[in-house]
Amino acid sequence: MHIHRYEKIWLTFGISALVLFLIVLGFTAFAQGHTPAGGLQTIDPKLVDQTPPFDNPGVKKVDENRYEVNLVAQVFSFKPNKVQVPVGKEIVFNVTTKDVVHSFTIVGTNVNMMLIPGYINTAKYTFDKPGKYLVLCNEYCGAGHQLMQMEIEVIEG
Amino acid sequence: MKAERISSRDIPISLSHIYIGFTAVFLGAIFGILQGLVRGGIITLPSWISYYEILTAHGVLLALVFTTYFIFGYFYAGNSRTMGPMTPSERKIGWVGFWTMTLGTAMAAAMILTGQASVLYTFYLPLKASPIFYIGLALFVVGSWIEGAAMFMQYFRWRKEHPGEKTPLFGFMVTATNILWIIATIGVAITVLFQMIPLSLGWIQTVNVELSRTFFWYFGHPLVYFWLLPAYMIWYVNVPKLIGGKIFSDSLARLAFLLFIVFSMPVGFHHQLTEPGVQEGWKFLQVILTFMVVIPSLMTAFALFATFEQAGQAKGAKGIFGWVKVLPWGDVRFLAAFLAMLFFIPGGIGGLINASYQLDSMVHNTLWVVGHFHITVGTPVGMTFFAATYWLLPYLTGRKLTPFMNRMGILQTIFWSVGMLIMSIAMHTLGLEGAPRRTAFTTYNNNPVAQQWFEGFFGNYATLAVGGTILFIGAMLMIYNVIHLSFFAPKSEEEEFPLGEENEEAMVTPRFLENWKLWITVSVVLILVAYTIPVVDLIVNSAPESIGYKTW
Numbered sequence: 001m002h003i004h005r006y007e008k009i010w011l012t013f014g015i016s017a018l019v020l021f022l023i024v025l026g027f028t029a030f031a032q033g034h035t036p037a038g039g040l041q042t043i044d045p046k047l048v049d050q051t052p053p054f055d056n057p058g059v060k061k062v063d064e065n066r067y068e069v070n071l072v073a074q075v076f077s078f079k080p081n082k083v084q085v086p087v088g089k090e091i092v093f094n095v096t097t098k099d100v101v102h103s104f105t106i107v108g109t110n111v112n113m114m115l116i117p118g119y120i121n122t123a124k125y126t127f128d129k130p131g132k133y134l135v136l137c138n139e140y141c142g143a144g145h146q147l148m149q150m151e152i153e154v155i156e157g
Numbered sequence: 158m159k160a161e162r163i164s165s166r167d168i169p170i171s172l173s174h175i176y177i178g179f180t181a182v183f184l185g186a187i188f189g190i191l192q193g194l195v196r197g198g199i200i201t202l203p204s205w206i207s208y209y210e211i212l213t214a215h216g217v218l219l220a221l222v223f224t225t226y227f228i229f230g231y232f233y234a235g236n237s238r239t240m241g242p243m244t245p246s247e248r249k250i251g252w253v254g255f256w257t258m259t260l261g262t263a264m265a266a267a268m269i270l271t272g273q274a275s276v277l278y279t280f281y282l283p284l285k286a287s288p289i290f291y292i293g294l295a296l297f298v299v300g301s302w303i304e305g306a307a308m309f310m311q312y313f314r315w316r317k318e319h320p321g322e323k324t325p326l327f328g329f330m331v332t333a334t335n336i337l338w339i340i341a342t343i344g345v346a347i348t349v350l351f352q353m354i355p356l357s358l359g360w361i362q363t364v365n366v367e368l369s370r371t372f373f374w375y376f377g378h379p380l381v382y383f384w385l386l387p388a389y390m391i392w393y394v395n396v397p398k399l400i401g402g403k404i405f406s407d408s409l410a411r412l413a414f415l416l417f418i419v420f421s422m423p424v425g426f427h428h429q430l431t432e433p434g435v436q437e438g439w440k441f442l443q444v445i446l447t448f449m450v451v452i453p454s455l456m457t458a459f460a461l462f463a464t465f466e467q468a469g470q471a472k473g474a475k476g477i478f479g480w481v482k483v484l485p486w487g488d489v490r491f492l493a494a495f496l497a498m499l500f501f502i503p504g505g506i507g508g509l510i511n512a513s514y515q516l517d518s519m520v521h522n523t524l525w526v527v528g529h530f531h532i533t534v535g536t537p538v539g540m541t542f543f544a545a546t547y548w549l550l551p552y553l554t555g556r557k558l559t560p561f562m563n564r565m566g567i568l569q570t571i572f573w574s575v576g577m578l579i580m581s582i583a584m585h586t587l588g589l590e591g592a593p594r595r596t597a598f599t600t601y602n603n604n605p606v607a608q609q610w611f612e613g614f615f616g617n618y619a620t621l622a623v624g625g626t627i628l629f630i631g632a633m634l635m636i637y638n639v640i641h642l643s644f645f646a647p648k649s650e651e652e653e654f655p656l657g658e659e660n661e662e663a664m665v666t667p668r669f670l671e672n673w674k675l676w677i678t679v680s681v682v683l684i685l686v687a688y689t690i691p692v693v694d695l696i697v698n699s700a701p702e703s704i705g706y707k708t709w
Contacts, residue, residue, distance in 0.1 A: 003409070007459050014455040018448055025514050029441060034515045038440070039433040044701035075708050100706050101281050101366065103431075103522055107591035107606050110518040112431055117283060117366050118700030119433035134606045138522035138593035140277050142284070142708025143207060146599035 037113030037123040039094075045117040048072055048098045059083050062092075071095045073102040073115050076144035078135065084153045087130045096120045103139040106152060114139060127154040160552070160653035164242035167233060168553050170251050174230030175550065177259065178223045178542075179639045185218035186632035193580070193625030195598050197618040198611065208597035209275040209709055216278030217269060220384075220534060221297075222262055227542045228387045229255075229304055232331045234549060235390075236308060238654045239325035240315040247310045254303030261296030264289050275709040277595060279377070280353070282369045285705030288357040295349050298342050305335040323666055326407055327394055327656070333414040334386045336673070340422060340680065341379035348372040356705050363702035367434040368695045374425035375688065378447075382421040384534055386414065388541040391494060392461055395545065397657030399491050400484055402468025404657040405460040408666040413460075415670065416453035419680050420446060423687030427512040431521050434700065439691045440514070446687060447512045454505060461498060467660070489566030490558075490655075493544035496574050501537035504529065507585070522595070524621075525588025528581040536577050540570065543635055548652060550642040557649035558642065565638055572631030580624025586616035 003011075028034045048054050053070040057079055060068045067089055072079040074097065085091050095104045097115040105112045106125070113121045127133075137148035188211040194200040195208055202208060233251065237243065243251065267289070268274040274286035280294075312328045348369045355361040393410045397403055404410065426435055426443035469480020485491045507529040510516050520526060547566050551558050558566075588594075592610045601607040611618055669675065 004406070004463070007409075007456070007463075010459050011452070011455060015452060018451050021509075022445055022448060025444065026441065029437070029514055035437050036430045036440070036515060036518050037433075038431070038435070038437060040436065041433075042698075042700035045703050046701070075706075099703075100283055100708055101370075105522070105591070105593065110515075112518045112521050114429070114432040114521075116370070116432055116434060116700075117703040119367065121431075121433040134591075134601060134604050136593055136596075136601065138596070139281075140209065140212075140595040142706075143209065143275075144708075145209070145595070146597040149601045149604070 037111070037121050039120055039122040041120045041122075042118055043096050043120055045096075045098055048096055053094070054096060059085060066090045066092065068092045068094065071104065071150075072098060073104065073137065073148075074098040075100065075142050076137075076148040078104075078137075078148070078150040081150040082153070083150075084155055085127065087127050087154050087156055090124055090126050093123050093125070094120050095122075100141050101139050102137045102141050102148070105136055105138045107134045107136060109133070112138070127152075130154045130156055159650050161238070162650065163234060163237040163654070166248065167237040167242055170248065170255065171230045171233040171237075172553050173255060174226045174233070175546070175553075176643075177262075178226035178230060179546075179636060181218040181222035181226065182632060183636050185215050185223065186629055186636075188212075188215035188218070189632075190625055190629040193622040193629075197622030198598055199619070199622055201598075207272065207275060207709065209277070210269065210272050212595065213275050213277050214266070214269050217265065219539075220278055220530075222266075224384045224534070224538065224542075225258070225297075225301060227546075228334075228383070229301075231387060231391075231542075231545060231549060232308060232334075234553060234654065235327045235394075236311055236331055239327040239656065240311060243307070243311050244314070247307050247314075250310070251304055251307035254300045254305075254307060256300070257303055258297050258300030261293040261298075261300055264293030265297065266293075268293065272709070279373065281373070282348075282352060282356070282364050282366050283703040283705050285357055285707055288354060291349055291353045291357055295346070295354065298346055298349070301342070302339060305339055308332070308335055323407075324671060326404070326410060326659075327390065329411055329671065330386065330390045330394070330414055332673070333411075333418055334383060334390075336677065337379055337386065337418045337421065338383045340418075340677075340684075341376045341383065344372040344375035344425075345377075363704055365695065365699050366703050367432070367700060368692070370429060370432070371425065371435070371688075371692060371695060374428040375422075375684075376425075377428060378424050379421045381534065382417050382450075384538045386417060388497070388538045389414075389457060391541050391545045392457070392498065394657055395548075395655045396461075396491065396494050397464050397468070398653075398655035399488065399494075399548075400465065400468045402464045402471065402657070403660040405463045405467070405660055407659045408670060409456055409460060411666060411670045413453040413456045415676050416456075417450065418676060419683060420449040420453070422680055423683045424450075424512075426687075426691070427517075430514060430517045434695060435691050436694075439687070443687055444512060444514050446683070448509070451509070464657075487563075487567070489563050489570060490544055490547045492567060493547070493570040493573075494541050496570060497537045497540040497544065500532045500540070500574075500577065504533035504537055508533065520588055522593060523588035524584045524592045524594050527594045528584030528588060531577060531584065532581045536574070536581075540573055540577075543569070543573070546635075546639065547642070548655060550639065551646060551649070551652040552654050554643050554646075555648055555650055556642060556646035556652070558652060559646060562638065562641060562646060565634065565641070569631055569634035569638060572627055572634060574631075576624050576626070576628030576631055578624070580621055580628060582615055583617060583621040583624060587618070587621065590616050592616075592618075 274290035424447040
């Protein structure tokens, strides 16, 4: 099939840029570990309140450099709705939902995960500045969706 | 000069679709401006109507009803113009499809407007709307398949009656778009028929939510190509004639459409990047496949600008950009389509950002996505359909696009473009600052971060509302223009259905491009590769299922 010479140049340029771009994405994802939130661990949405660690949600120190924050989302709130974590430590957020689909989004960071009933979603983040962070639900969950929020206070550790 | 007419019996089916489409624009735009004003804190809705009700109505009416009806109306007219009238049985099947779709639309709309289906146009489980809403959606999809069947019959009859001849480009593109639509809607049909309807009727008590989302997004992304391909048809087939140019290459246009079928289907996971339940590797594979649509997009961009340049040079333009000056900027039918194309450049770049694996975490479900949607579907698609309406409607009604109407059209195009520009800049900026989408007015208890979204110039909900208001005026002007062109413009048979001819220098179209079995097979194989293992995994290792909820 005949393709115009200029179009060949244009497509070669475009496809090369595409390949390069995908290599960059793949490298940062799988060699450097920059992957979006996710997880395969399941949980019965009806039994969230009885299932550890969500029977006692909140902040847990794993070791010197690592903290775990376990949270439950439900219409139209997070449980607990305020946590304190230290600055400069790796924070692992494990979040699940008791009812409909919600999200857990820390404004101003790249922690942004969908909460799907039946699954625990996980994201890691290290806060490098102390302060108060707004967490909101960015997936429509019903009439009070706009009220659904919590606060993370990052303190000098 | 008298333009070539189509059979008068094919006109009503085309016009019926177009009128329902613009009724949806009228209602959808009213809901749209209300949303913008509520979100900006400028008005408060009365207690009997909820923000999420109008949000659902806005999305369904504009993104689903307007697009689908306009597309089919345009298809019937173009098919009849390029392949001759439908047979009575083809036409009858088309009408059956139309009424099935319309019954479905009316059922779904009634449930939305009475607050029994405030589930947004993505209707994610386990939100549970009225069964009538889901049955309406099912009828809408089935009706669209019946209409597709009528168009397939017409196309394959033409092929049989013209052995060895190249099919008209228009008919080829209609067939490609309908194939894409049917393969895509199988996904949404599965979740609606086997999960949503049984749950809402109480036949089953629980559903697998992540499986439903996977079926939904298997459909949800090709859906945007179902909207976009008819706009591409207007750009590829109709615009060259309007500017006195030629179609750059018939075979490359066909190849681009086939690549869209192949590469727009197995990509749904890029909408689910921040979700649990799907392994990283499968998400990344679908990110790669998503990016493949860059290739037909670049081909299209090249072909369109090559057409413009060649048309300009044929009119004696000199130099690299001389052609810009001689294009018919004063003709709304060209101007609106051209501006729509320009919007697609940032729209496409935004799409690459959204699908970029890690970058999605920054923008997922923020207002950025809404901004992206409005400069891809709302402008390149919507405004191109408006551009086509300025010749399609007079062509079908036998009236004239007078200089006055042309000026009204240009005014409408300016309102639409300026409104969209202001609104989408505000939406993209607010999204980057973390403002969520699909959320009623809130300051999150006067949280300082959220209050910033009401300050500043670009990233401000008030700016968004200003853009939305200008856009609303553009929509109402369009409604005026549609009514005028339908009932009040002077009678004339001069308006044509512009059909571009192929450039003489372009090469013969190879036969394999029209081997549908080949392309459907390639597409199915890619879908199976991209989906089989993760879907089987979601079924076999199913997470505990969820009951339905009505949370509004």
